[in-house]
Amino acid sequence: MKLPALPGILLGNNEKAMGTNAVGMEPGQAGKRDERALIGQVLSGDCNAFHELIRPYERHVYGLAYSVLRNAADAEEVAQEATFKAYRNLGQLQDRNLFKSWLMRIALNEAQMKRRKDRQQLYESLDEDVEDDSGYNFPKSHADWRELPSEALEKEELREAVRQAVANLPEHYRVVIVLADAEQMRYEEIAATLSITVASVKTRLHRARLKLQESLQPAFVPRFRDHLAGLKGLNPWSRARK
Amino acid sequence: MVSCKKVIEELSNYLDASVDAKLRGEIEAHLRICVRCDVLLDSARKVLIIVGDERTFEVPIGYSERLHRYLDERMADGER
Numbered sequence: 001m002k003l004p005a006l007p008g009i010l011l012g013n014n015e016k017a018m019g020t021n022a023v024g025m026e027p028g029q030a031g032k033r034d035e036r037a038l039i040g041q042v043l044s045g046d047c048n049a050f051h052e053l054i055r056p057y058e059r060h061v062y063g064l065a066y067s068v069l070r071n072a073a074d075a076e077e078v079a080q081e082a083t084f085k086a087y088r089n090l091g092q093l094q095d096r097n098l099f100k101s102w103l104m105r106i107a108l109n110e111a112q113m114k115r116r117k118d119r120q121q122l123y124e125s126l127d128e129d130v131e132d133d134s135g136y137n138f139p140k141s142h143a144d145w146r147e148l149p150s151e152a153l154e155k156e157e158l159r160e161a162v163r164q165a166v167a168n169l170p171e172h173y174r175v176v177i178v179l180a181d182a183e184q185m186r187y188e189e190i191a192a193t194l195s196i197t198v199a200s201v202k203t204r205l206h207r208a209r210l211k212l213q214e215s216l217q218p219a220f221v222p223r224f225r226d227h228l229a230g231l232k233g234l235n236p237w238s239r240a241r242k
Numbered sequence: 243m244v245s246c247k248k249v250i251e252e253l254s255n256y257l258d259a260s261v262d263a264k265l266r267g268e269i270e271a272h273l274r275i276c277v278r279c280d281v282l283l284d285s286a287r288k289v290l291i292i293v294g295d296e297r298t299f300e301v302p303i304g305y306s307e308r309l310h311r312y313l314d315e316r317m318a319d320g321e322r
Binding site for chain 1: 250253254255257282285286289290292293294295297298299301302305306308309310312313314316317
């Protein structure tokens, strides 16, 4: 069974900080010089070069829009509009090395404008101060997935429970966890996208992960209790204890 | 030996493999005797595997094609 790579678990922090992946290079970094050249080509009137320029980032743009809007159709509409806006305003990009975070900020602005326009989540804000409370908060209750066999992680039912739990997080946590853990963006890129510090990205991500555990507990217990009872003792994820 | 408080504070760093070897050893020693922290960490690891599974937050089928077609249409309109 193939499970997805999770940066930070399968990769060390230094590798994540450097933005490397299994082949040792982050997609956007792989062609940094080419990317600058592509930007030059687009600005010289070569429209086709723009398609190549944005191809590595189109999934990130959608993911970011989806994390704000929580609706696939709206996220796709915003991704299209944001990407075209990047094309139209490419001449305003001051540092060609920062195209990705510039594009992502456009997508974030578009998604937030769409949300405001549609009057969703009037009281939610990415700018909300979320760094003030102290760090130690053991979840009141949390999912116990110790006995969950690796095969169960492949179940759509479990993915849907996680999707719902992420969707129910406050926006400032939701966006960070989607960008970091689903889109697997580097913390530095997320910080640049959200105009916050790397330390704030890490703080939000930490709290988002804890909140996710808390919110998954009720969803998990009734759905998988029976399943687990039948699989007790067969957990390949358990660490060997001597 | 580190406390539960320290383990929770370092949960994300531990999952990101960004704690040093000494702290990692101390956390793992704590996990061997603290069921509550062990449950939390092990479950968090599994949840993150699911979040990182591209099927969990997959893009809609045909998204890329529609995006590039949209760009072509807008570019063809001469909008710049």
